[in-house]
Amino acid sequence: MLFPAGSSAQDPSLRFGGAIPQEVETVYERGLSWLASKQSDAGGWQGGHDGAGIDGICLMAFLASGEDPNFGRYAPNVRRALRAIIRSQDSTSGYLPGSMYHHGFAMLSLSEAYGAVDESLLWEGGKPVRTIGQALDLAIRCAGTAQKANRWGGWRYMPNSTDADTSVTGAVLMGLLAARNAGMAVPDEVIDNALNYMRRSTGKDGSVAYAGGFGGFGESMNRSAIATLVAAVSKHKDSEEFKATLKHITERLEHNEGSYKEYFRYYMAQALFQGDYASWQKWNAATARALGETQAADGSFGSGAYETGMSLLALALNYRFLPIYER
Template structure:
């Protein structure tokens, strides 16, 4: 999925010493979730639940793989339902088993592309400490890796890949020698989520990746796609990725963070002009929430209206890469209204 927008198509060749414990809803939400949000989200959940295969992945049209499964997994986790005994607990376990079963036991690679690896790693990180491993493999092949073991392997795989990369970022292949900000954003957010969940992630790895993003960010707040500064075209998605990684890496002191956030807050109604709209919304929602809650609240009202108009009769959302990606990313953009995912905490 490389958005620059060139990179989004590549998707589919496509923070703490203990596991994060779920907080009570009132701690994270603080107010009642609006009815429109709940109705949109519930219909989308029903679509994802009904279209999941018995193997735990999603095959029905469009892209599929561990990263897509990781996105859909996060939609279920973000709903507020009990992940172990709630309405969607079986969907959650099947998704996790699918991802872990597809992981390379030697390299930790969650294959297809580093996009898949990044989003699958993020899904594992959000499930870690929330989903009870004692129930994960019930009725399935025994003696499989736990969520924590799979997450540690995935982190090791991402760091091994980065060490081969002179830019300090990531590209489609785990052996890639170049980098782009779209793939790098997917992997870096996964690493930051793993660190937040209590998995050891070397500071050097985070610092190198943030340094890469800083070099790719102009004074105006625009973020280049690949190859260094120059050849800019406006990409709200890339600017949102930059804002988000600076924020959750706790580097809001950087001038690049202030520049990217400023660019976003001055263009709250501009996302409708973007290609790969669901991808842009996914990152824009998180970037604004982490950077400027008041700006996010204004933007979120627009988002709810737009999603209400575009949701299809079966509960899905259209997307460039099929209904699973379109639905998952659209609902995850909306999930800040719930704020159950640890990565959505401020």
């Protein structure tokens, strides 16, 4: 470790941050402006990856900025996004469409909004569909029900899938961990089963299998970053698997992902921040420069809301406002 044990608890900048680099402020504000302009009246975002998870990613980008979610500039955007996510939920199963990826990210965003958004303002005089807490409780139950039908203890694309992969499992697990951190009742068994699946999928060299349930079998920085993050947030930093995956990613800070690069940056930012603050600082500076150079003139990234929201969240640890970013 580059910091002695206990140093993070002594340094308030780790939790609260310091001065925000100007290039981060510029990229973030332009990105939020674009997201606000592309939000539908119903509260969602259209594009190639429509669904509750994309709405959740965009919602988190607004929540992470530090603007007051109830009375700030983007408070109407926050409320519209939350209403869209809650309305999209199946009232019986609790499923947040349109895949378990979406379910995980939407659950994560609801957890980050829970307790921060004033629900007396959320429905703006209209009839409430359900509270954020009720939506979260349903989503947690859906994840638990889906896991019971899955022999691996994880999740795949659909609630009734019987196979699992570490990418979808990581997304759902982060939603559950955030819900638990927010004070929701999440069964320990559900989290423990998913963590065991992630551990079984991790090789001694820090590589993480995509599927099949046994460690290694293909190097992927994405999956190693996800495994590092879920181990850190679930307070298993003393495990051999965490040490292996952290070593795997900190030795490859110059890595450029050829595909799913926004997804990679999103998880790499959080994994490094949780695991090795000095490495995160180095990686963050390089990422801020890269995003500043690739952001379109209108403030967007890539082809739509997903790429833009994920790119902003890769920089959001500079602000430290989301509860899931606490270290």
